[in-house]
Amino acid sequence: MKKLIALLLAACLMLGLMTTAFAADEKSNDIVILYTNDVHCAVDDNIGYAGLAAYKKEMQAAYNYVALVDCGDSVQGDVIGTLSKGEYLVFVEVKARKSEAYGFPSESVTYAKQRKISMVASQYIKLNMYFGAAVRFDVIEVYLTEGRINHIENAFDSYLKY
16 A cells, blocks of 8 residues: 555656646746847947847747837937837837826827837837838826826827838
8 A cells, every 4th residue: 555655646746747847848927128228229249239139039939028128319319118019019108297287298299209219210120120010109108196107009100111
């Protein structure tokens, strides 16, 4: 009887180890943020844009949620945030207000600002060779005193062709 119990425990242990090995093949749900700062269209000489794109692809193979964010001016543009969601390359403009006394945060994304964001997006697409990618421009409104966020998908269209 003791041998039978020992055999059953050993079999359970082996099955437990095998399910852990199979689970290791799945992508992680951790959020990965790849961050560059003020690159002026030139990532560090040791990696370059091609290396950054390859590293992002490697991370996307291992993780479900990967974001590439550049918090600087690309070609003298403005802050860029890109997120992969489905088949779109999403450029995000974040605007915050303490109150609505001067209007909604999204109202500060004027036509001139949209044009500037579109031009920066065009440079980003060209530099990273994302030709033909479906592009979307979103605006995120942050209401500071309320602690509320409003995500406006496809907030504006670009006249540029990528």
